[in-house]
Amino acid sequence: MNRYADNSITTLQFIAIITGTQVSFGFIDIPYELHEHAGSDGWISLVIGWLVTTAASLVAIRLMKGYRQGTLLDLLAKYGGRWAGRAVACVLACYFAIFSYDGLIYSTRVIKSRILQETPIFITLFLILIPAYMVARNEVRNIGRYSEFALLASLWIPFIFSFTLRHANWLYLLPVLPEGWGPVFSTVPHTIYYFLGFFASVFLYPYLQKKERAGMAIVIALTLTLLSFLFISIVCFVFLSPDEFGTIYQPAIYLLKTVRLPFLEQVEGMFIVMYLMIFSIAWIPSLYFFSYSVNWTFGRTDPRLPLRLLIGTIIVSSYFYVPDYWQLIRLNKWLSGFGFVVEYVLPLVLLALLSLSKRYRTEVKQA
Amino acid sequence: MDLLRLLGIGRRIANTASGFGKRKSGYGYGSSDCISGNLDNDLKLMLALFTDTPDLNVRPLTIRATGRRAALVYLEGLTDKNSINNDILKPLLQNVEDGCETTSVTVGRLNRMRRWIDIQSAVLQGSSILFVDGAADAQVHGTEGWPQRAIEDPQVETSLKGAHQGFVETLDQNIALIRRYLPHRNLKIKEQRVGRRSDTRICTVYLDDVANMDTLAQIEGRIGKIDIDVIINSGELSELIEDDPYSPFPQILLTERPDTAASQIIQGRFVIVVDRSPSVLVAPVSFASFFQSVDDYSTRWSIATFIRLLRFFALLVAIFLPAFYIAVISFNFELIPLRLLLTIGEYRGIVPISPFLEAIFMELTLEMMREAGVRLPAPVGQTVGIVGGIVIGQAVVQAGLISNIMVIVVAFTAIASFILPNFDMVAAVRLLRFFMMIGAALFGIFGIMIGFMILIAHLISLESFGTPFGSPFAPVRFADWKDTMVRIPLWRMRKRPVSTKPAELDRQVAHRTEGEGK
Amino acid sequence: MTAARKLLPPLALLLLLTGCFDRLDMEDASMSLVAGIDVEENGKLYQYTSIPIFAKNSKRKSQSYKVQSTSLRQGRGKFDNYTVGVFNGRKIQVLVVSKRLIETEHAWFRFMDVYFRDGRNPITSHVIVFDGPLSQLYEYTPTNQTILPIALLGVVKSTSSRSESVKTTLQELHTQMYEFGQTPAVTEVELKQDLRVKGSALLAHDGRYVASLDPKESALLLILKKKNTRTVGFSFEVPKELVTDPEGSRWISFTAEKIKVKIRTAVKGGRFSFDIRVRMAAGLMEKQFPADIQAEQKRKLEAACTEYVKKEFEKLLDKLRENKVDPIGLGIYARAYHYGDFQKVKDHWGEAFSEADVNVAVDVKITDEGAVK
Structure with missing residues (x-):
């Protein structure tokens, strides 16, 4: 398995890919989603969602610990046979294709409504797919480098948001739990969608230089995600009155509209454009994982062909049809369910099956 | 049309015939053919090899000590006359003591050669050959003395506090200049020869207990694979061996400063010296290497840090400022504060061409002026500045063709690109600027961002001899940040950069404790 | 990896795509x-x-x-x-x-x-x-x-x-x-x-x-909204007993700095009540009467200022309640601390506010006398 050693990624890159995938458009969207369901207590649901996700991600890491030389698919092939691997690979290819499509359409919709209102969507899509293709065709190592650069290059974001704090009214956070714990718990499933992406770890695991740190790394990644979500949610909660919250989509962008720097006004335009870097981590790794899964099914290694096919399909289809905002929300809801099954349930089931089969084998040996 | 094509093909055939194909057969000897030992035959063959070579001097003589007939052959301009007259001819013609001709010759380097191919190349490199009748091999004397210039201040990479010796066109002298900084037996040199016609000596200099041997293997391998007729300059070699020749970025650093070369060797890098070229190659390098200069290490670290930050800021300005101006004026003017907007609008209002054309026009003018300034002799070069200053600075604005703001933008960009220390990097930046401008003219700030992302996607996939070019930014290597955007005090720089994968990481033992620095 | 293959498709497509759709x-x-x-x-x-x-x-x-x-x-x-x-x-x-x-x-x-x-x-x-x-x-x-x-x-x-x-x-x-x-x-x-x-x-x-x-009331409103970052000026006539010459001018002006506002809420019998405490440091700007600002005199002067500012605040709050408007945002405090009670009245908060008790307590301290006595 020389392929994994040549392409090894550092712990930081591992963290960057996972955090980047999770944060991307969640950062823009999550305050609205949380407030819609749980009011100003949404941040509590976020913390609970984080706990659940951490547990699920540790299950995924535990699953991979049993097999250090390959990805999840190699693992399945070893224990369940080639066809079990292929079946899962097909599901995963579908999942990642939809995941990246969702991210792409979301970002282009944001760009369309805020920056390039008259430019056709397929052009915007085409443009953002150029760098995506350049990175994704080059194996995991470059994806790792890209992600960590994007993450580091985005450290200015908290600072720019701190300018909005002079409009903050901390009383908006009170009272805590006015309606009891009910809404808080019922919001937790809605946070799942924004934590999707940690599943990348089952693909990244064999590439990791220091595998013993995988568990720690994924907890750090999830905590980073949680912190950034908490940050933006609380900033939005103290900025927007609870009564006006429901009227504003993408509150993070709305907030920045009030920032005026001495040399720059309406910084939200610059923000959206520069945030594209983070947006792109949502789809670049998934594009790669898609092509990896497809290649694995057919026993190929060059990631370029499936990538080209998918990207070509996305661009051409966008010329004829692009989901509108409501369809996108429905897609998100659906993807959230799909993602829950793939990222939360699947590793658990596989782990159970694996330990069963291991026990069975040892029993057979003993007998 | 047909005639032209025929001519072209004909010429190409002639080239290959005389150049590559006929090397073995065309001159009447093979690569393993040796001299006969018969002086007349050998001289005849020698003259046949060097027909139409008036600077080939054949001096027949009789060695006084032995009384044997001999002939000294050398190329006139390439050899040192004094050495030939005093150290070879004089002892051979006058000494009588013993019966052996070699002991009387007082030249430092003396070889014996037998094969014609070696003798031929020795003559061409400036050695003088002594054929002795009846001897099975010829004596080759190291009498090289070709025209060369004295060691001077480096012309391109000037420095305030660095040494004032620059590399020259002679390989041995260049290596000597490096060795002066690193008189250590672990300073190793691998010599290779490249070029069928030029037979250029290429030396890879490195510290063998510091540098990474995998990288050395890569460098040697790539140089060894080159099959070309002539290498004139080190820049040509760099293009032949760099990782991604389609990239706008230089992946090998060229320097004409021995102190820079030595300090790069100390950091675990390799210096490739090319004979006849006054600049040497440094590899493997990363993006950040192009923003370091020798003066950074001899000025106070706080100043050096400030200048480093200034350079990276200048890099951003030089690439993005005109593009940003176009984007803001043509697409996203809501980004500009109102008063500034009104001021810019006042000037833009009278300009008849679009901001993009305006910017392209000004940038091209600036590029032309810069190019003119480089090529023109110094006295004429000054007039370029005057013409540029008057025509661009005043007339164009007064005529209302270009807005004042655009002139300011272009001037600021130019100044920003002047402070970048490496010429090759500046060239890349100049090129990128135009791509960014096109992106901005088509899609505003979104276009710039796409350009930026493409740039990043490209930079992270670049490698320089197996080490990542984007280091220490992507992949992030925090340990190497000590000498990129900032320059921490030297006594804290205890390790070599990780990006070169050195075999020996530690550079110094801390001699100052934490408190002592205060 | 050849350059042509790398660059051609994007370039070709770009040529097709260009149109500068959003350019203005x-x-x-x-x-x-x-x-x-x-x-x-x-x-x-x-x-x-x-x-x-x-x-x-x-x-x-x-x-x-x-x-x-x-x-x-x-x-x-x-x-x-x-x-x-x-x-x-x-x-x-x-x-x-x-x-x-x-x-x-x-x-x-x-x-x-x-x-x-x-x-x-x-x-x-x-x-x-x-x-x-x-x-x-x-x-x-x-x-x-x-x-x-x-x-x-x-x-x-x-x-x-x-x-x-x-x-x-x-x-x-x-x-x-x-x-x-x-x-x-x-x-x-x-x-x-x-x-x-x-x-x-x-x-x-x-x-x-x-x-x-009016501008004066607006300044008071801004204080209560905790929105004024700058100083606020007041000027008024002090009571006669503080002045040696009651017939002469009694005007005094000061600027308030470091204004601290604390708002407490309570619900009593379905009615909201707000306790507003305003503390400010006063710097004298103008004093048109001779008076020694020393221990006792200073206290009296401070009390006069306090009384004046308090009256002004009360006038403003009365005006607001009379008009059934709450530009201060006291309802936000009400919601934060008495969520259940607020939910009952939130659709007509103006009415509820007009019935609420509002007590203002003001504390003015003279901290700066200026360059002359």
Whole structure:
């Protein structure tokens, strides 16, 4: 398995890919989603969602610990046979294709409504797919480098948001739990969608230089995600009155509209454009994982062909049809369910099956 | 049309015939053919090899000590006359003591050669050959003395506090200049020869207990694979061996400063010296290497840090400022504060061409002026500045063709690109600027961002001899940040950069404790 | 990896794609800088706009237009017919509504929808109520060669820096309009010889005009909103017993600094009660009577100042309750600390506020006497 050693990624890159995938458009969207369901207590649901996700991600890491030389698919092939691997690979290819499509359409919709209102969507899509293709065709190592650069290059974001704090009214956070714990718990499933992406770890695991740190790394990644979500949610909660919250989509962008720097006004335009870097981590790794899964099914290694096919399909289809905002929300809801099954349930089931089969084998040996 | 094509093909055939194909057969000897030992035959063959070579001097003589007939052959301009007259001819013609001709010759380097191919190349490199009748091999004397210039201040990479010796066109002298900084037996040199016609000596200099041997293997391998007729300059070699020749970025650093070369060797890098070229190659390098200069290490670290930050800021300005101006004026003017907007609008209002054309026009003018300034002799070069200053600075604005703001933008960009220390990097930046401008003219700030992302996607996939070019930014290597955007005090720089994968990481033992620095 | 294969497809496609769809050169755009809405006596809605002219030698730096329309977006189309460039609101600085509009047309805030919906429009524009017909404002040319938006912004900025009027941006107005526990307040401007800020206009929940505050009251309001970052000046006549010559001038002026406001809420028998404690440090600016500001005298003077400021606050709060508006946002405190009780009254918070108990306690400390005795 020389392929994994040549392409090894550092712990930081591992963290960057996972955090980047999770944060991307969640950062823009999550305050609205949380407030819609749980009011100003949404941040509590976020913390609970984080706990659940951490547990699920540790299950995924535990699953991979049993097999250090390959990805999840190699693992399945070893224990369940080639066809079990292929079946899962097909599901995963579908999942990642939809995941990246969702991210792409979301970002282009944001760009369309805020920056390039008259430019056709397929052009915007085409443009953002150029760098995506350049990175994704080059194996995991470059994806790792890209992600960590994007993450580091985005450290200015908290600072720019701190300018909005002079409009903050901390009383908006009170009272805590006015309606009891009910809404808080019922919001937790809605946070799942924004934590999707940690599943990348089952693909990244064999590439990791220091595998013993995988568990720690994924907890750090999830905590980073949680912190950034908490940050933006609380900033939005103290900025927007609870009564006006429901009227504003993408509150993070709305907030920045009030920032005026001495040399720059309406910084939200610059923000959206520069945030594209983070947006792109949502789809670049998934594009790669898609092509990896497809290649694995057919026993190929060059990631370029499936990538080209998918990207070509996305661009051409966008010329004829692009989901509108409501369809996108429905897609998100659906993807959230799909993602829950793939990222939360699947590793658990596989782990159970694996330990069963291991026990069975040892029993057979003993007998 | 047909005639032209025929001519072209004909010429190409002639080239290959005389150049590559006929090397073995065309001159009447093979690569393993040796001299006969018969002086007349050998001289005849020698003259046949060097027909139409008036600077080939054949001096027949009789060695006084032995009384044997001999002939000294050398190329006139390439050899040192004094050495030939005093150290070879004089002892051979006058000494009588013993019966052996070699002991009387007082030249430092003396070889014996037998094969014609070696003798031929020795003559061409400036050695003088002594054929002795009846001897099975010829004596080759190291009498090289070709025209060369004295060691001077480096012309391109000037420095305030660095040494004032620059590399020259002679390989041995260049290596000597490096060795002066690193008189250590672990300073190793691998010599290779490249070029069928030029037979250029290429030396890879490195510290063998510091540098990474995998990288050395890569460098040697790539140089060894080159099959070309002539290498004139080190820049040509760099293009032949760099990782991604389609990239706008230089992946090998060229320097004409021995102190820079030595300090790069100390950091675990390799210096490739090319004979006849006054600049040497440094590899493997990363993006950040192009923003370091020798003066950074001899000025106070706080100043050096400030200048480093200034350079990276200048890099951003030089690439993005005109593009940003176009984007803001043509697409996203809501980004500009109102008063500034009104001021810019006042000037833009009278300009008849679009901001993009305006910017392209000004940038091209600036590029032309810069190019003119480089090529023109110094006295004429000054007039370029005057013409540029008057025509661009005043007339164009007064005529209302270009807005004042655009002139300011272009001037600021130019100044920003002047402070970048490496010429090759500046060239890349100049090129990128135009791509960014096109992106901005088509899609505003979104276009710039796409350009930026493409740039990043490209930079992270670049490698320089197996080490990542984007280091220490992507992949992030925090340990190497000590000498990129900032320059921490030297006594804290205890390790070599990780990006070169050195075999020996530690550079110094801390001699100052934490408190002592205060 | 050959260059041609790498570069050709994107380049070829780019050539096909180019069209500069969103390009709009700055000088070709007609940037509306001051947008105004007015209703005339015939009940018809009129829109005004002022756009800058980018020509160096033109005498007029800006141009005003007026059209009749029912929505701003429709008005924009009409403006396009008039103006040279493409009309847009991406740089709107000031939104002016006439007093008549907000008196007659209650739901005027819906006209602002276009600014929030179009992602490229700013939400930092100032909202101003103009006391008078808007045509008067748009025909006005500022004396010192500046254009209308600059003049308007200047006058708003300078008064708000002296805390003489609230400064409400579109975004803040949005918050105040939607917030149940607060009613909106915007700057009120009039034109008498020159542009002048009259004070603040108080609006009811639905946007209806209710009352106006003069600059002094506005300053007090800002203190209670904890919004004033600058100092606030007070001047009044001290009681006679403090002065040696009761017939002479008794005026004293001071600026309040380090103003601390604490607001406590309580619910007693279904009624809200608010305890407002205001502490401030006073620096004497002017004292038109001789008095030694030493131990006892100082205490008395401080007490006089406290009494005066307290009265002023009480007057303001009475005025607010009388008009059933809560521009301070006391309802936000009520919701934060008494959620259940607030939910019951949130739809008519103005009424509930008017019935609430509000106690003001003021504490003025003289900290700076100035350079003379």
